[in-house]
Amino acid sequence: MNSQSTIHNPIILVDGSFYMYRAYHAYPPLTTQNGQPVWVIYGVISMIKSLITRYQPSHMAVIFDVSGKTFRDDLFKQYKSNRIKIPDDLSIQIIPTHKIIKAMGISVLNIPNVEADDVIATLATFYAQLNKTVLxxxxxxxxxxxxxxxxxxxxTMSNIMLNPTEVEKKFGVPPTLIADYLALVGDRADNIPGVPGIGKKTAQIVLNQIGNLNILYQNLNNILQLNIRGRKKIYQALLINKELAFLCYKLATIKIDVPLQESDYKLLIQEINTQDLILLFTQYEFNTWLTDLQSGKWNNTNKYEKKIISTAYTKHANTKIIQNSSYNNLKLNNNSNYIIYNTATLKHWIKQNYHKNHLILNIHSDNSNIFTANILGLCLSLYNIYINQYIYIPISNNIQIPNQYNNKNYLSLKNVLLNLQPILENPAVVKIGQNMKFNYSLLKRHNINLSGKIFDVILEFYILYGTTNYQNIKRFLNKETFNSILNFQQSYDNYNNYIVKEIKNIYQESLYAIQLILAIFDLHQILWPQLYSNDKLKKIFQEIEIPLISILAHIESYGVLIDKTLLCSYSMELNVHLNTLQNQAYQLAGTSFNLDSIKQLQEILYKKQKLPILKKTPSGSPSTNEEVLKKLSHKYPIPKIILKYRSLSKLKSTYTNKLISMVNTESNRIHTSYNQTRTATGRLSSANPNLQNIPNRNHDGRKIRQAFIAPSHSVIVSADYSQIELRIMAHLSRDFKLINDFLSGKDIHTTTASEIFVTSLNLVTNEQRHQAKTINFGLIYGMSAFGLSKQLSVTCYEAQKYVDRYFQRYPGVMQYIQHIKDNVYKYGYVSTLEGRKLYLPNIYSKNLSKKKGAERAAINAPMQGSAADIIKKAMISINYWLKQDDIPVQMIMQVHDELVFEVQNNFIDTAIKQIKKLMEECFILDVPLKVDIGVGKNWEQAH
Structure with a gap:
């Protein structure tokens, strides 16, 4: 790969110690007039300038070795023992070199107790995971x-570049085998001995044909089968020197997990410190550079020119003020910012800006309910390249007018939307904002169809990093991204903390509103290039999440019909049950007490009834949690009653009573709100009310679902993916038997039970099948034998036997699980089939419990995340079908792997056939997707 290869704006990491030695030997021994050596300084800076000129980096660091021992010295005393002491005339030039590099605005890193290579590798891996090009x-x-x-x-001496192909050409092995290669052949420069008798050609052959060092030693006899001279001697050499080989491997393997400070990752090239450079160039007599500096020709080539104006607004006079979160310092530049009070001004602004094709939009409302929210103001800006003008439009909703504006006539919402409608509905205008589903729904309520490409910065960040909690994933964010999301969060908080039902100060409100749209603009310009450069993530954003905005908005707006009479009746029925349970508990305890009081319950169970204390709370009190009560209920009656009481009490408070209160009086329906960015796996979540947690595994819980009804002349249709995560596991693991079981149409749980309990298929009992189901799902959730023993109420020994038999039948699953574990520790994230990244920052936690939890989550996340992507694609396919004609079908709920519909009676058969087809064909796996369909007058009957 030659120097002409096109690499633009990479992150550059320089091995500073290598540069120092190369300059020391390659450049003529220049000195100042008083004899101070400066040729190394000159050489290193020249090479750095050349890199900047050629590649125009945005981020750069020069990393130096620090004197002192590293872990490799502890492993092998002779490590680098052949290195000569740093010459004095080189040593004296190190600190001046550091000073000049820092004054150039470039990061200098000196990390003790590790080598510069390890620091470089850690930084390179970090940025590569962010899809950055690292040179x-x-x-x-x-x-x-x-x-x-x-x-x-x-x-840079030869301008030769090494990508993976060039590495393999040069060394005869791919990058993944370089450490193994060096372990075998040794490295004279670092005094790594290697395995005696193993040369370069031999190492290349055995590694390429057999595998890495671990695989090689697991299959050492395979060397005797190779068509290679001296294979017996090679076999003996490797056999005798196994310990040495693995020691050399440890010495040759570069660390990619050096613990660095947050500041060490901040590699953005800063502005040069002209004053310091003048002093340094004068002191070391770099007269040509001094002249360039003073004439304005010296820069960082010279300074990285951004292709997108990601922080364009920071160049505006008022931005420094707007970024300040203190209101007392906030002011508006009247040439760029307007508070609009009348139609004429609004029309004039629209006419001036109508040709611009990007709109930043934020709507200020008094609450987040799309049915009751009043729009109090709109803040927006139309632009082509960068924002240079923004407006805030307060709406006349009984506003308390501040004194300085008491002569203003505020516009009505109808007037404002009428004038903005051509822009909002123009498909050629790109719409950018945050929480765009809410904006879409709110405008739809006022008969505005928000059209055109939509960008939501919260969705952008979520798709890139799998969370909206930027603090948890700081280690994965570059400086620019972290600062932008931090600024957005602060602006968002400032703005939302000020939202009140009556605006008391329009001026202050407008300042915070503008601060927020500027932060939205900046964040979009930072995040969108990252998304755009990753084809898979871009596809998820453009083809799944953005189309879902309007679909979810419609589902929320349409709602679910509720039988309030049934809920009220069931609520009273629950009251009777709860009173009965209460009286039973009183009789057994010999006294009345508050069943909801943990303190009183502890008194009854442990002091009066003398029940054994199985577990204590962190404060030292005996526990009354569900796990403890379940164990106690096997022998004692009161814990069993308490469990039942808690279950019914939760149903009453969380569902019957709450659902009744949340029924919309106009529509007689419940209107939930779906969130696309709440879960770690890409699943949708539901709130106000949460329809995804309504129980379906017991009689009492399923009665709640009976209240979700179809209107007259219609039915409820439930379409549920069958065992979708197990099917995804079969696809991901490529396990032959698991794939074959699905392709053969076998009942996977019965088949597993037959294997684990060593019995024929026709003799598998319902209990055995249930246990096998627990094992099937438990293991893909990363459950240990200990966890499984608790689920199945068997000994750990028995549970371990079941686990072993399972993996004997499905070895590909075990290999996949190990692969996932390796990858999550290496990269910090796992991916879905669509390429969605699911970050698990706790995998690096020092807390063992959190680390193990992250490991378990990593095993299941690709399956749960892939299932989430699949059902979202199904929703989009079905929605496209529904829009083709006036089809009498409404999608009314999404609950994990299930879609729920209202279907008119005369269209049931067609709807079932088409829904099943679209859901099963929206994604192709190695095993077929299967959808179970149910029909009924209510949700309980249909599911």
């Missing part, structure tokens, strides 16, 4: 082991 300038062949599609090595 490493070094002469150290060890670094070849981290080369990837995003990490490239360059030798």
């Amino acid at each position: 490493i300038s070094t002469g150290d062949k060890d670094m070849a082991q981290i080369v990837s599609s995003n990490i490239i090595l360059i030798n």
Whole structure:
């Protein structure tokens, strides 16, 4: 790969120690007039300037070795023992070099107790995971082991670049085998001995034909089958020197997990410190550079020119003020910002800006309910390249007018929307904002159809990083992204903390509103290029999440019909049950007490009844949690009553009473709100009320579902993916038997039971099938034998036997689980089939419980996340079908792997056939997707 290869704006990491030595030997020994050596300083800075000129990096760091021992010295005392002491005339030039690099605005890193290679590899891996191109300038062949599609090595003396293909050409093995290769052949530069008798050709053959060091030693006899001279001697050499080989491997393997400070990741090139450079260039007599500096020709080439104006607004006079969260310092530049009070001004602004094709929009409302929210104001800006004008339009909703504006006539919402409608509905105008589903729904309520490409910065961040909690994933964010999301969050908080039902100060409100749209603009310009450069994530954004906005908005607006009479009746029935349970508990305890009081319950169970204390709370009190009560209920009656009481009490408070109160009086329906960015796996969540947690596994819970009814002349149709996560596991693991079981149409739980309990298929009992179901789902959720033993109420020994038999039948599943564990520790995230990244920052936690929890989550996340992507694609396919004609079908709920519909009686058969077809064909796996369909007058009957 030659120097002409097109690499633009990479992150550059420079091996500073390598540069120092190369300059020391390659440049003529220049000195100042008083004899101070400066040729190394000159050489290093020249090479750095050349890199900046050629590649125009946005981020750059120069990393130096620090004197002192590292972990490799502890492993092998002779490590680098052949290195000569740093010459004095080189040593004296180190600190001046550091000073000049820092004054150039470039990060200098000196991390003790680790080598510069390890720091470079850690940074490179971090940025590569963010889909950044990383260019490493070094002469150290060890670094070849981290080369990837995003990490490239360059030798600036020869201008030769090494990508994965070039690494394999040069060393005869791919980057993934470089450490194994060096372990076998050794590295003279670092005094790594290697395995005696193993040369380069031999190492290449055995590694390429057999595998890495671990695989090689697991299959050492395979060497005797190779068509290679001296294979017996090679076999003996490897056999005798196994311990040495693995020691050399440890020495040669570069660390990619050096613990660094947050500041060490902040590699954005800063403005040069002209004053410091003048002093330094004068002191070391770099007269040409001094002249360039003073004439304005010296810069960071010179300074990175951004292709997108991601922080364009920071160049505006009022931005520094707007970014300040203190209201007392906030002011508006009247040339750029307007509070609009009359129609004439609004029309004039629209006429001036109508040709612009990007709209930043934020709607200020008094609450987040799309049916009751009043629009109090709109803040927006139309722009082509960067924002240079923004307006705030207060709406006349009984506003308390501040004194300085008491002569203003505020516009009505109808008037404002009438004038903005051509822009809001123009498909050629890109719409950018946050919480765009709410904006879409609110405008729809006022007969405005928000059209055109839509960008939601919260969705953008969520798709890139799998969360909206930026603090949890700081380690995965570059400086620019972190600062932008931090600024957005602060602006969002400032803005929302000020939302009140009556605006008391229009001026202050407008300031916070403008602050927020500027933050939205900046964040979009930072995040969208990251999304755009990743084809899979871009597809998820454009083809799944954005189309889902209007679909979810429609589902929310349409709602679910509720039988209030049934809910009221059931609520009273629950009251009777609760009173009965209460009286039973009183009789058994010999006294009355508050069943909802943990303190009184502890008194009854442990002091009066003398029940055994199985577990204590962190404060030292005996526990009364569900797990403890379940164990106690096997022998004692009161805990069993308490469990039943709690279950029914929750049904009453959380569902019957709450659902009744949330029925919309106009529509007689419940209107939930779906959130696309709440879960870690991409699943939708539901709130106000949460329809995804309504129980369906017991009689009492299923009675709640009877209240979800179809209108007259219609039915409820439930379409539920069958065992979708197990099917995804079959696809991901490529396990032959698991795939074959599904393709053969076998009942997977019965088949598993037959294997685990060593019995024929026709003799499997319902209990055994139920246990096998627990095992099937438990293991793909990363459950341990201990966890399984508790689920099945068997010993750990028995549970471990079941686990072993399961993986004996499905070895591909075990291999996949191990692969996932390796990857999550390496990258910090796992991916769905669509490429959605699911970050698990706790995988690096020092808390063992959190680390193990993250590991379990990593095993299941690709399946749950893929299932979420699949049902979203199904919703989009079905919605497209429904829009083709006036089809008498309404999608009314999404609950995990289930879609629920209202279907008119005369269309049931057609609807069932088409819904099933679209859901089963929306995504192709190695095993077929299967959808179970149910029909009924209510949700309980249909499911």
